[in-house]
Amino acid sequence: MTDFTYPSVYFSYFLFVLLAGGAVFFFVRSLKDGYLGPNSEEPKYRMLKDDPDDVETQPTGAGAPRRP
Amino acid sequence: MAEAVKAIQPGISSTAAVASPEIHHDTTVKWFLLGAVGYFAIVGIIALIIAAKFVWPQFLGTIPYFTYGRMRPLHVNGMLFGWLLAADMGLAYYIVPRLCGVKLWSEKLGIATSILWNIIILSAIVTLLGGYQKGLEYADLPTPVAVLVVIAWVMFGVNIFATIATRKYNQMYVSTWYLMGTILWTAFVYLTGNFATLLPGITGVNQANLTWMYTHNAVGLIFTPAGLAVAYYFIPRASNTPLFSHKLSMVGFWSLAFVYVWTGAHHMIHGPISQWLQTISIVFSIMLLIPVWAVVYNFIATMKGEWHQLSDNVSLKFLMSGTVFYLLTCFQGPMHSLRSVNAIVSKTDWIPGHAHMAVLGTFSFIAMAGVYYVIPRVFKTTLHSEAAANWSFWLFLVGGLGMFTALWLGGFWQGWQWNNPSIPFIDTVVALKPVWMVRFFSGILIFSGIVLFLYNIWSTALGSGKAQAEPVRS
Numbered sequence: 020m021t022d023f024t025y026p027s028v029y030f031s032y033f034l035f036v037l038l039a040g041g042a043v044f045f046f047v048r049s050l051k052d053g054y055l056g057p058n059s060e061e062p063k064y065r066m067l068k069d070d071p072d073d074v075e076t077q078p079t080g081a082g083a084p085r086r087p
Numbered sequence: 088m089a090e091a092v093k094a095i096q097p098g099i100s101s102t103a104a105v106a107s108p109e110i111h112h113d114t115t116v117k118w119f120l121l122g123a124v125g126y127f128a129i130v131g132i133i134a135l136i137i138a139a140k141f142v143w144p145q146f147l148g149t150i151p152y153f154t155y156g157r158m159r160p161l162h163v164n165g166m167l168f169g170w171l172l173a174a175d176m177g178l179a180y181y182i183v184p185r186l187c188g189v190k191l192w193s194e195k196l197g198i199a200t201s202i203l204w205n206i207i208i209l210s211a212i213v214t215l216l217g218g219y220q221k222g223l224e225y226a227d228l229p230t231p232v233a234v235l236v237v238i239a240w241v242m243f244g245v246n247i248f249a250t251i252a253t254r255k256y257n258q259m260y261v262s263t264w265y266l267m268g269t270i271l272w273t274a275f276v277y278l279t280g281n282f283a284t285l286l287p288g289i290t291g292v293n294q295a296n297l298t299w300m301y302t303h304n305a306v307g308l309i310f311t312p313a314g315l316a317v318a319y320y321f322i323p324r325a326s327n328t329p330l331f332s333h334k335l336s337m338v339g340f341w342s343l344a345f346v347y348v349w350t351g352a353h354h355m356i357h358g359p360i361s362q363w364l365q366t367i368s369i370v371f372s373i374m375l376l377i378p379v380w381a382v383v384y385n386f387i388a389t390m391k392g393e394w395h396q397l398s399d400n401v402s403l404k405f406l407m408s409g410t411v412f413y414l415l416t417c418f419q420g421p422m423h424s425l426r427s428v429n430a431i432v433s434k435t436d437w438i439p440g441h442a443h444m445a446v447l448g449t450f451s452f453i454a455m456a457g458v459y460y461v462i463p464r465v466f467k468t469t470l471h472s473e474a475a476a477n478w479s480f481w482l483f484l485v486g487g488l489g490m491f492t493a494l495w496l497g498g499f500w501q502g503w504q505w506n507n508p509s510i511p512f513i514d515t516v517v518a519l520k521p522v523w524m525v526r527f528f529s530g531i532l533i534f535s536g537i538v539l540f541l542y543n544i545w546s547t548a549l550g551s552g553k554a555q556a557e558p559v560r561s
Contacts, residue, residue, distance in 0.1 A: 026293050027292075027293035027296040030279075030283060031296065031297060034348075035348050039348070055338075059333055060334065062259065062260040063260065063333040065256065066323065067323060067324070069185040070111075
């Protein structure tokens, strides 16, 4: 039986392989850069202090006491 | 705050936690966000007209510009590119420089991108209303306009990647990863949907296969990573609470990168494509539960002990409602990719119910949260009206729930009728009129929310809020 979807399948799966290959490459690189290592939680604390221009714009809520 | 951060994570030095003293200009952010909010309202009117046409098919029916065939592509493309993608781009221009501790690489390039984006949206309105379109789902824009989209996207990508390249910190926060992914994935996905589908020999089922690969990945690899980048930034910022787990967020990002791209063919289940291709799309659709649950657990766990903030923080209201909708819509997706469920809901009103919960309930809610958070800050003022912001939230929530629920139930009902060959098709159309009536009145609530959102944001930008004398520096 002829499968008439082959041209589009070839094309889309070429893209899939390209994207999956890129994902594997950058995933391995991120492992080497320590993204799943002992200091991997550091960015989440840093981002809370990332804006020197920040102003208090809501009278309540955003300024409420936080858990330690 | 620095002490609190050190108490949570003693290994983090206070110098690492202190951000750059450089001032962000945010002109590009303002242009993109104010334009996006304006288009949200304009396209909202189109949405109401379409909803009315379902109930009263003769409504504006004799005027060519207002026929369903022209209104529907304008609604879809306007909401996706005029509102949501423009809002996400504006928020990316806000988020990335801050996360990288540097200024935006080129404010001039950003403004040029914004001008080009407005030209694109206005061209889309003119061409789609004039009946010039490709007739491909989410890729209706005429080819010259699609080329402009590619140029604008390259300008956006260059600016964001160049900013990231000059970052002060080696390790990037997860939002930066998602935004980089959005830019790269969009390039592949958009080119496929808008140009590869037009190649010689790509006709019939082949064109449909590529179109659905594009359409599903437009949501999964453009709006999902962009929306999650925004949510990962604004949930911790709006609640002033550290993300539960950065490691888990990276697991979610990489699992999304691996599994999402394979799922598009589930739109053609029971259609004239290979069974093996359908099965692959089903398997990967089920695997989507991994990144989705990783994301949702992270967001919910971040809010542990902080839920009280929802009472007076409108950004958090939108963000956490968006999280719940994300969980629901991403449970629906894998489930209706199963052959047995798909046999009932495919091509019915269930699908627009599902799509609206993803694009409106999840990613528009998240984008609105970002806009409510960012606009007062970039204009150095307070939000014009907290009360109006709360009203807009409840109008969106109640209207959205009304529309989603009506379309899910109506879609199942429609599917069961379609599976009964003794019922004439026209009877299944007439039977759904009450469902479409609910959708229309829900649409009025949603549009009222849009109008309040527009009024509040533009009033804030025009200086109706209380000016802030000095930034808070701690």
